[in-house]
Amino acid sequence: MQGKIYDCSDEASREEGISLAVKAAQSGRLVVMPTDTLYGLGCDAFNNAAVANLLATKHRGPDMPVPVLIGSWDTIRGLVANYTDTARTLVEAFWPGGLSIVVPQAPSLPWNLGDTRGTVMLRMPLHPIAIELLREVGPMAVSSANISGHQPPTTAIAAKQQLGKAVTVYLDGGETAVGKPSTIIDLSGARPYLLREGAISAEDIAEVIGVSAESLRTRPQN
Numbered sequence: 001m002q003g004k005i006y007d008c009s010d011e012a013s014r015e016e017g018i019s020l021a022v023k024a025a026q027s028g029r030l031v032v033m034p035t036d037t038l039y040g041l042g043c044d045a046f047n048n049a050a051v052a053n054l055l056a057t058k059h060r061g062p063d064m065p066v067p068v069l070i071g072s073w074d075t076i077r078g079l080v081a082n083y084t085d086t087a088r089t090l091v092e093a094f095w096p097g098g099l100s101i102v103v104p105q106a107p108s109l110p111w112n113l114g115d116t117r118g119t120v121m122l123r124m125p126l127h128p129i130a131i132e133l134l135r136e137v138g139p140m141a142v143s144s145a146n147i148s149g150h151q152p153p154t155t156a157i158a159a160k161q162q163l164g165k166a167v168t169v170y171l172d173g174g175e176t177a178v179g180k181p182s183t184i185i186d187l188s189g190a191r192p193y194l195l196r197e198g199a200i201s202a203e204d205i206a207e208v209i210g211v212s213a214e215s216l217r218t219r220p221q222n
Contacts (some may be wrong), residue, residue, distance in 0.1 A: 003165040005156050007082045008034075008129050008173045017171050018129065022025075022136040024168040030054060032145045032159045033133055034173030035069070035125035037182050037199050038152045039159045041167065042069065042142035048112040055114065057166045060148040065114030066141040067100055067121040076122055079139065083108055086209055087187055093208045096126035098178055100201025102186040111144030113141055119188045129173045144181065154179045165193050189220050 002074060006017025021031040024065040028050040030043050033099040041058065043050035045068050070076060075081055075106060077083050081104040090101055111191040113120065126132070134140055144152035147160035147165075156172035185205060194202050194216040202213040 002168055003160065003170070005170040005172050006158060007143075008171055017169060018132055018136070021133055021169040025050075025133070025140065026054075026135045029168040030057060030102075031133075031161075032114040032156060032163065032164060032167050033130050033142070034127055034156070034176055035130050035142075035173060036096070036127045036176065037125070037178045038154060038176055039126075039145040039156060040069065040142040040164040041129070041145040041159070041163065044113050044137060045113070045139040045141040046109075048110075051111070051113060054141060054143065056168070057163060058143060058146070058148045060143075062114035065116045065121070065123075066143050067123060068113065069130065069142040070122060070124050070139050071131050075122070075139060077123075079106055079109065079120060079122065080104065084187065087190060089189075089209055090185065090205070094200060095124040096131065097124075097203070098126070099123065100182040100184045101168045102184060102188055102195065103159055104188050110134060111141075119186075121184065123182055127173065131173055133171070140221055152181065161204075185216070191199050191220055192216060193218075193220055 008014035020164045028047045030175040100123040102121045154176045156170045178199045183199040183200040188191045202216045206213040
């Protein structure tokens with residue numbers, strides 16, 4: 001049934017919901033999943049028609065590219081042009097968790113996530129339902145499960161109120177733990193730069209990679 005919510009606190013409902021969500025994503029349809037930060041609207045990252053549908057469903061243009069969620073540390077190696085020591089350090093410190101990392105993407109990838117200018121934003125969420133789905137489907141293009149400009153949802157019901165039957169399966173994992181978006185760090189330039197401070201503080205990131213929080217918040221000069 002299109003747009004059905006599956007209660008993942010019930011074992012049978014969870015099993016059915018994840019199975020149907022995997023099939024939906026593999027066939028190019030949209031699903032909603034819980035993450036540690038907010039609920040996400042997702043699809044197969046390599047299905048360009050599905051990604052275009054995701055952007056259209058959110059009423060969002062390609063000027064705001066879709067992030068990619070992955071289900072393991074190892075997956076990042078095949079998606080990036082160069083897996084740097086800084087990226088590895090951040091992955092090992094904060095994944096799974098609320099840190100999104102912008103890196104130059106591998107040049108051969110056949111996806112179209114929007115106007116990425118050769119980069120991709122990657123994250124591994126700290127949520128068992130999301131991880132299970134990602135390990136079955138592979139990398140998924142995932143954005144917050146809301147109409148652009150509206151409140152990002154912390155529950156499956158709030159997501160459905162905005163997205164309705166545009167989504168095939170809603171996986172209900174209860175209210176999200178963090179309730180605010182991930183922090184975004186850009187590693188595609190000359191030095192790390194914080195694009196958005198959210199679930200993880202600049203101070204925590206700075207300590208791990210050995211720089212000052214002030215430098216992370218200062219935009220690099222071109």
